[in-house]
Amino acid sequence: MTAAIEVRAVEKRFGNVSIIRDLNLSVAKGERHAIIGPNGAGKSTTFNLISGHIKPTSGEVKLNGDLISGLRPFEINRRGLSRSFQVTNVFARMTVWENVRCAVLWATGHRYAFWKNVDSLPEVRERTAQILDDIHLTHRRDVPAGLLTYAEQRELEIGITIASGATVVMLDEPTAGMSHAETERAVSLIRRLTDGKTLVIVEHDMSVVFGLADRISVLVYGHIIASGTPEEIRRDPKVKEAYLGEEAH
Amino acid sequence: MKPAMTSTSIAPAKPAGDGLRFYGVWLIGIAALVVLPLVFSSGGSLTSFSLIGIAIVFALSYNILLGQTGLLSFGHAVHYGLGGFAACHMMNAVVSHGWPIPLPFIPLFGGLGGLVFAIIIGWVMTKRAGTVFAMISLGIGELVASSSLILRSVFGGEAGITTDRTALPKMLGWSFGPQLQVYYLIAFWLVLSAIAMYALTRTPLGRICNAVRDNPERVQFIGYDPHVVRYLAFCFAGFFAGVAGSLAAINFEIANSAYLGAIQSGLVLFATFIGGTAYFFGPILGAILVTYLQLGLTNVTSVWQLYFGIIFIGIVMFAPGGIAGLLMMHRPLVRAGTLWTVIPSYLVAIVPTVALACGVILTIETIARYSGGDPINLFGIAFNPTSPVTWIAAAVLLVGGFFVARLTWQRIADAWDRAATVARDRGYLA
Structure with missing residues (x-):
């Protein structure tokens, strides 16, 4: 079976500085895969490389067996990969409803249509309503996204990411800055919404990582030093030394 | 603390009264356009109303760029002017070839004039938004304005291209000689254009234009190419600016280099911003006020541009949402x-x-x-x-x-x- 995401020998240099070196990562279809690592290890850069936000200097990225490295973000998105951002990245002046609806439009085939009334597209309306219901923001549908609370914006961020119905979902620190209760809520939301999809997640909260992930990759200085099940990662001496430190005891 | 929820925000369906109110506003607007010249029938007010109508179409077209898509253009008058020239050439061609095209159809050709230029120049221009787009639009504006004085066969040099609107085939017995008939022609195209431009905001493209305005980066991750979105918005804006320019050409029976220039581009930016870019009706208010001030102040004081500047600075500093923003705050x-x-x-x-x-x-x-x-x-x-x-x-x-x-x-x-x-x-x- 081809992997959902296959990263092979990817390098990213900014000038003389190598941010990512010889990155190899394989995520199987339907797997929940967490990427962990210390600050500055290149986790977000890895996300940016896979989603097309930045282009690799060398190496290749495949999505469901097709080469996607070098494609632009919207081309990769149209092939079924969707990502969220670490810093909330929504359409601030538009309402919650409009935010989600915009994310639904391409996937429902309406593209750049300027001859259709956006309010009278039943499948768009139903899907938008469904996603708002899923992320528990139906009661806030007419509020501009910029006026939501932080936790609500993070939920909207996830809603926009899954709205297109992408089969591969990448979440960049979805619970960052959340309280304990909010984190629990977000994790059960993620678990439910990515059911049957491939999930790649960057996360700092180890209880989230070990509770959610089927497999974990550990990224240190732009290089993956270990990849395996949570149990394998816990026992791996290299990981203990490089990252988990006393947390692993 | 979460703000208290209200019954209005919970209800998924909008109340039926909203639709009624929505159509009511449009109908009142159309009725006002019909009745205005009957109430204020002097030649001076007819001229003012005609100019205001043209300015509204132009400002609404500019807001497709500024308010809807977040593109600050310093050269929007290029499409307005080219629409005006296209209309003049078309009117002269209709007369000399004896084509059966009456005057009310001419703005369509003016719009095509603005659109064609937007299609040609737009792809390069809209590659980037922000400062890059603003600078290129300024450059293109200067380029076309100076070309208009050099390419005499197309633009008629200093004198411009003149035309005679009454020489075209009559429609429903209207010769369009009297200003009243020209006013109704402008009002007709104003209503048509305003409805079309409003409808555009309610399409998938119109919604994505707003998304590009708010966050062009994120748009790429929901499947859209912001370059294409900006390009399409630019083409629509060019078309309706061309319609406005052709209405001006019909009104004055001339198109000259002043239509294309930086002053005209500045005025439309001014009107749109003062009116307020965040609401569809903002540019309408701005166009009315600016045209009215322009006509009124020039008679009263020689330094009227100074007052424009003060008003503009005041709005930018204290009410960046414009008049519409001030009203909607309430x-x-x-x-x-x-x-x-x-x-x-x-x-x-x-x-x-x-x-x-x-x-x-x-x-x-x-x-x-x-x-x-x-x-x-x-x-x-x-x-x-x-x-x-x-x-x-x-x-x-x-x-x-x-x-x-x-x-x-x-x-x-x-x-x-x-x-x-x-x-x-x-x-x-x-």
Whole structure:
């Protein structure tokens, strides 16, 4: 079976500085895969490389067996990969409803249509309503996204990411800055919404990582030093030394 | 703390009254356009209404770029002017070839003139937004404006291209000689264009234009190419600017290089921004006010552009949402029923604010007319610009007005804060 995401020998240099070196990562279809690592290890850069936000200097990225490295973000998105951002990245002046609806439009085939009334597209309306219901923001549908609370914006961020119905979902620190209760809520939301999809997640909260992930990759200085099940990662001496430190005891 | 939820925000379906109110606003607007020339039938007001109608179409087209897609253009008059030239050439061709095309169809060709140029130049221009787009639009604007003086066969040089609107085939017995008939033609195209441009905002493309305005980066991760979105918006804006330009060409029976230039581009930016870019009706208010001021102020003072500048700076600094933004700020207060608590502070502020404005006007006019010695007529009172009495009056109004007005503005701010807090607590955010 081809992997959902296959990263092979990817390098990213900014000038003389190598941010990512010889990155190899394989995520199987339907797997929940967490990427962990210390600050500055290149986790977000890895996300940016896979989603097309930045282009690799060398190496290749495949999505469901097709080469996607070098494609632009919207081309990769149209092939079924969707990502969220670490810093909330929504359409601030538009309402919650409009935010989600915009994310639904391409996937429902309406593209750049300027001859259709956006309010009278039943499948768009139903899907938008469904996603708002899923992320528990139906009661806030007419509020501009910029006026939501932080936790609500993070939920909207996830809603926009899954709205297109992408089969591969990448979440960049979805619970960052959340309280304990909010984190629990977000994790059960993620678990439910990515059911049957491939999930790649960057996360700092180890209880989230070990509770959610089927497999974990550990990224240190732009290089993956270990990849395996949570149990394998816990026992791996290299990981203990490089990252988990006393947390692993 | 989460704000209290209201019943209006829970209900997924909009109440039926909204649709009625929506169509009501449009119908009132159309009725006003029909009735206006019957109430104010003098030649002067007909001319004013015609110019205002043209300015509204132009400003609405500009707002497809600025308000809807977040593109700041300094060269939008290029499409307006090219639309005007296309219309003039088309009218002359219709007359010389004897084609059966009556005048009301000419704006369509003007629109195509603006559209074709947008299609050609737009792909390169819209590659980037922000400063890059603004600079390129400025360059293209200058390029086309200067070309219009060089390429005489197309643009007619300094004299421009003249035409005779009455020479075209009649339609329904209308020759379009009288200004009243031209007014109705402009009003017809105004309604048509406004409906089309409003409808555009309600399409998938129109919604994604807003998304590109808010966050072009994120748009790429929901499947859209922001370059294509900007390009399409640019083409639509070019088309409707061309329609506006052709209406001007029909109105004046001439198109010349002034249509294309930086002044025209500046005026439309000015009108759109003053009116408010965040709401569809903002540019309509802005176009009405700016055209009206332009027509009115030029008769009263030689330094009318100075007043435009002051108004513009004032709006940018204190009310970046424009007139529409100021009006719509009051919506949550009206809904929450707390507007009446703010009104008294407004009334108190009127007198010192007007005094301050009079002081500013008197100061500007004194300086402007000092060497000439023309008397200043302010609300029927004559002031001599060389007299110390005038200087003292100006200084007292300016300084005294400012200090008293500032106190009353503070009162408005306080009253406003209280009213807005109550409105927020009751769940009315917008």
